[in-house]
Amino acid sequence: MARNKHPEETINLILDVAFRRFMEKGYEHTSIQDIIDHLGGLSKGAIYHHFKSKEDILMAVSDRMTAKSNQMLAAIRDCPGLSGKEKLKTIFKESINRPVQNDIFTVAPNFHSNSKLLSSLLHETIEEAAPDYILPIIEQGIEDCSVKTDYPKQLAELILLAANVWMNPMIFDSSEKETYCKFMVFDQMLRGFGLDIVDKEMLERLQELTSIYTKSRQSSAR
Amino acid sequence: MARNKHPEETINLILDVAFRRFMEKGYEHTSIQDIIDHLGGLSKGAIYHHFKSKEDILMAVSDRMTAKSNQMLAAIRDCPGLSGKEKLKTIFKESINRPVQNDIFTVAPNFHSNSKLLSSLLHETIEEAAPDYILPIIEQGIEDCSVKTDYPKQLAELILLAANVWMNPMIFDSSEKETYCKFMVFDQMLRGFGLDIVDKEMLERLQELTSIYTKSRQSSAR
DNA sequence: CATTAACATACCGATGGTAGGTTTGTCAAG
DNA sequence: CTTGACAAACCTACCATCGGTATGTTAATG
Numbered sequence: 001m002a003r004n005k006h007p008e009e010t011i012n013l014i015l016d017v018a019f020r021r022f023m024e025k026g027y028e029h030t031s032i033q034d035i036i037d038h039l040g041g042l043s044k045g046a047i048y049h050h051f052k053s054k055e056d057i058l059m060a061v062s063d064r065m066t067a068k069s070n071q072m073l074a075a076i077r078d079c080p081g082l083s084g085k086e087k088l089k090t091i092f093k094e095s096i097n098r099p100v101q102n103d104i105f106t107v108a109p110n111f112h113s114n115s116k117l118l119s120s121l122l123h124e125t126i127e128e129a130a131p132d133y134i135l136p137i138i139e140q141g142i143e144d145c146s147v148k149t150d151y152p153k154q155l156a157e158l159i160l161l162a163a164n165v166w167m168n169p170m171i172f173d174s175s176e177k178e179t180y181c182k183f184m185v186f187d188q189m190l191r192g193f194g195l196d197i198v199d200k201e202m203l204e205r206l207q208e209l210t211s212i213y214t215k216s217r218q219s220s221a222r
Numbered sequence: 223m224a225r226n227k228h229p230e231e232t233i234n235l236i237l238d239v240a241f242r243r244f245m246e247k248g249y250e251h252t253s254i255q256d257i258i259d260h261l262g263g264l265s266k267g268a269i270y271h272h273f274k275s276k277e278d279i280l281m282a283v284s285d286r287m288t289a290k291s292n293q294m295l296a297a298i299r300d301c302p303g304l305s306g307k308e309k310l311k312t313i314f315k316e317s318i319n320r321p322v323q324n325d326i327f328t329v330a331p332n333f334h335s336n337s338k339l340l341s342s343l344l345h346e347t348i349e350e351a352a353p354d355y356i357l358p359i360i361e362q363g364i365e366d367c368s369v370k371t372d373y374p375k376q377l378a379e380l381i382l383l384a385a386n387v388w389m390n391p392m393i394f395d396s397s398e399k400e401t402y403c404k405f406m407v408f409d410q411m412l413r414g415f416g417l418d419i420v421d422k423e424m425l426e427r428l429q430e431l432t433s434i435y436t437k438s439r440q441s442s443a444r
Numbered sequence: 445c446a447t448t449a450a451c452a453t454a455c456c457g458a459t460g461g462t463a464g465g466t467t468t469g470t471c472a473a474g
Numbered sequence: 475c476t477t478g479a480c481a482a483a484c485c486t487a488c489c490a491t492c493g494g495t496a497t498g499t500t501a502a503t504g
Contacts, residue, residue: 007483028250031459044461045485054460115341122344122387123334126394154400154407158384165344166383172348178376185376192414227502229450253492265452266494272450276493 011050011060013039019061026113027058055116062120066129073133084141089197091137095163096206111171118171125164130156141195148194155193162186180207233272233282235261241283248335249280277338284342288351295355306363311419313359317385318428333393340393347386352378363417370416377415384408402429 004010017038021030051057134156141147149155187198226232239260243252273279333340356378363369371377409420
């Protein structure tokens with residue numbers, strides 16, 4: 001293959017293909033050769049020029065998955081004029097409207113066979129996203145008295161664990177009704193910390209979208 | 223090696239060694255040959271006589287890890303004369319007194335490099351332990367009015383996710399103080415569902431044990 | 445004495461990774 | 475504007491190791 005003047009295109013291409021293959025076959029069962037076969041003529045040398053190992057590819061895939069979400073979280077966190085409670089509400093509204101990246105729907109993700117991605121997401125959630133994005137918002141909420149807790153760091157972790165892992169349909173695929181129930185329990189949990197952010201509008205939107213998701217899931221099943 | 227009249231001894235030996243190697247080097251980086259080298263003269267044929275694949279060994283290791291915990295949960299669940307609230311309290315008391323199996327302390331577990339074990343634990347927690355052991359107790363608690371929720375199944379999941387994963391020092395190693403804070407947030411969460419099970423005695427016992435754990439951890443660090 | 449469980453040995457294809465070469469764009473010196 | 479040194483972007487051929495298997499051997503059982 002001819003040398004590409006814009007190597008980031010090649011890198012993105014590799015990550016695109018790797019991501020799809022990981023989701024379809026699982027990380028362990030996707031060989032480098034398999035990725036090569038699905039690239040348009042690129043060789044093993046090209047891959048190992050841009051990535052130092054197979055695991056390195058996985059990490060890059062993982063980073064790219066969370067990048068957009070983290071951007072959103074940072075934007076809301078730094079948004080002036082919003083109270084802590086309003087910021088949390090905004091985050092959950094956004095999350096519902098874009099529950100997972102669109103392109104993910106098309107490949108019928110299988111986190112069961114991607115334990116490495118799962119564990120990566122888990123640790124990123126607790127050790128990066130929670131302290132970097134949610135904690136400052138919780139602390140703001142404590143100041144304006146909309147959040148009640150003596151342990152903001154741990155609360156941030158618990159909230160994000162529930163939201164990103166437990167309620168993540170890519171990890172625990174839930175029926176429409178189950179997703180709704182999870183959200184209700186999540187709401188009750190937040191109320192225990194003084195937070196009251198789930199309203200009718202959010203629930204209606206949620207019900208809409210879970211039905212869409214369930215349908216797209218059924219149609220892409222083998 | 224001479225033929226063993228009691229093959230379960232051989233099986234247990236293999237699992238013992240595999241568990242240690244998985245914890246020390248991670249599942250992926252532990253080869254079958256590595257396990258063989260740490261077995262006293264047993265061969266690859268022996269291993270593949272008792273287990274059909276490397277993954278099969280991992281599953282057996284995982285099962286053995288949760289077996290004792292599940293036994294305890296079943297015993298408490300079926301214990302007559304205890305209210306739902308009392309059962310939950312008993313479970314957490316037991317969990318604190320035996321936070322993880324003793325033998326685990328000695329090998330400085332590393333769940334970071336054992337994503338397969340982690341993902342196995344995660345799914346067992348949500349899809350087996352929660353509905354089988356915690357859900358019946360929650361339902362009993364709803365009847366005797368010590369638990370307040372319309373969604374017992376989801377509450378069981380959330381509680382066990384927090385307890386087994388988030389508060390598990392093998393997954394997220396926390397300082398003494400952090401463990402305490404997590405427990406306090408956990409308590410506040412439970413109160414949001416009408417549950418009031420953490421008392422002074424439990425907190426004192428917790429502080430004792432986390433200090434012991436922290437010390438044993440330091441002494442086994444390389 | 446036949447059968448079967450409990451091992452051992454020797455081997456295989458596939459895999460992740462590497463060494464070394466080739467092409468091509470960049471850029472500064474002449 | 476040309477040239478040539480350099481490095482980045484690839485390719486090819488190869489290797490050690492891995493998970494797994496086929497085929498044996500030995501010993502307990504009934």
